[in-house]
Amino acid sequence: MPDGTNPLLLRQDSETGVTRLTLNRPDSRNSLSFAMLGALQHALEEIARDARVRVVVLAAAGPVFCAGHDLREITAHRNDEDAGRGFFEAAMQRCATVMQAIVALPQPVIAEVQGIATAAGCQMVASCDLAVASEAAKFCTPGVDIGLFCSTPAVALSRAIAAKPALEMLLTGAMVPAAEAQRLGLVNRVVPAAELTAEALALAGQIATRSAHAVRLGKAAFHRQRGLPLDQAYAHCAAVMTENLLAEDAAEGIGAFLAKRSPVWQDR
Numbered sequence: 001m002p003d004g005t006n007p008l009l010l011r012q013d014s015e016t017g018v019t020r021l022t023l024n025r026p027d028s029r030n031s032l033s034f035a036m037l038g039a040l041q042h043a044l045e046e047i048a049r050d051a052r053v054r055v056v057v058l059a060a061a062g063p064v065f066c067a068g069h070d071l072r073e074i075t076a077h078r079n080d081e082d083a084g085r086g087f088f089e090a091a092m093q094r095c096a097t098v099m100q101a102i103v104a105l106p107q108p109v110i111a112e113v114q115g116i117a118t119a120a121g122c123q124m125v126a127s128c129d130l131a132v133a134s135e136a137a138k139f140c141t142p143g144v145d146i147g148l149f150c151s152t153p154a155v156a157l158s159r160a161i162a163a164k165p166a167l168e169m170l171l172t173g174a175m176v177p178a179a180e181a182q183r184l185g186l187v188n189r190v191v192p193a194a195e196l197t198a199e200a201l202a203l204a205g206q207i208a209t210r211s212a213h214a215v216r217l218g219k220a221a222f223h224r225q226r227g228l229p230l231d232q233a234y235a236h237c238a239a240v241m242t243e244n245l246l247a248e249d250a251a252e253g254i255g256a257f258l259a260k261r262s263p264v265w266q267d268r
């Protein structure tokens with residue numbers, strides 16, 4: 001399926017249509033170097049075109065999910081007076097592209113969070129459609145600890161959770177434990193560490209048994225309508241529902257229900 005393996009980002013594809021991507025820079029706590037962001041962008045572009053992929057799980061190697069931007073790389077470019085601004089612009093743009101690509105991906109993306117997710121790492125979890133966390137996971141946006149405000153993480157965070165807890169995280173940089181993150185709505189499920197991967201894959205597997213057509217249509221409509229005024233949101237979703245009702249899988253699903261049998265999806 002994939003056109004090549006990038007050591008920064010491992011890819012495993014299952015027969016059931018679940019693709020697991022693993023951030024693989026544990027020694028740097030999976031921080032988002034320019035190359036890591038490039039690997040993510042490339043993988044997401046590839047997956048978006050791959051009809052065999054029904055659900056994506058985004059995991060990470062080592063004890064930390066993701067420690068945000070690569071602060072060594074940032075420091076190296078800051079010390080380069082000529083190229084610093086250009087690199088920062090390119091890195092922030094690439095990061096924004098990746099986060100938007102997660103939301104725009106036709107397939108749902110589930111974050112599998114085994115440890116700390118900071119700054120852009122927290123932004124990545126917030127950008128995913130669903131998140132399953134280990135009891136050891138923690139979330140924070142600690143830019144303020146190092147003279148920064150996590151402005152770009154604020155975009156995803158403020159869409160994932162309510163404004164006041166989001167601002168508290170952004171203004172204090174405080175670590176939010178997994179149970180609290182679940183209460184805030186940043187993660188769906190919290191499980192013991194030993195059960196994390198199985199739980200994330202089970203959730204992905206459950207979604208993968210549904211009509212891929214309905215799931216893709218639904219994910220896109222969900223995100224689209226959120227940005228619209230109420231009347232336009234209903235207009236958009238009524239049009240999507242009409243298209244959905246005319247699709248083969250809806251005829252099959254409704255027919256199967258009425259005939260008391262299991263549906264056989266055509267994914268169209």
Ligand SMILES: C/C=C/C(=O)SCCNC(=O)CCNC(=O)[C@H](O)C(C)(C)COP(=O)(O)OP(=O)(O)OC[C@H]1O[C@@H](n2cnc3c(N)ncnc32)[C@H](O)[C@@H]1OP(=O)(O)O
Nearest residue numbers: 027028029031067068069070071072116118119120142143
């Ligand atoms: C525009 C940009 C905005 C932002 O991204 S702002 C926020 C940036 N991120 C952070 O401030 C988090 C920085 N990292 C940490 O606070 C800690 O790490 C963790 C809590 C995530 C994990 O702690 P632990 O497991 O004890 O690991 P460790 O000993 O601190 O780090 C292990 C190695 O990983 C490197 N590393 C960690 N985070 C980053 C990073 N964000 N960029 C580059 N390297 C990082 C360290 O330096 C060290 O390296 P070595 O083994 O050579 O000493």
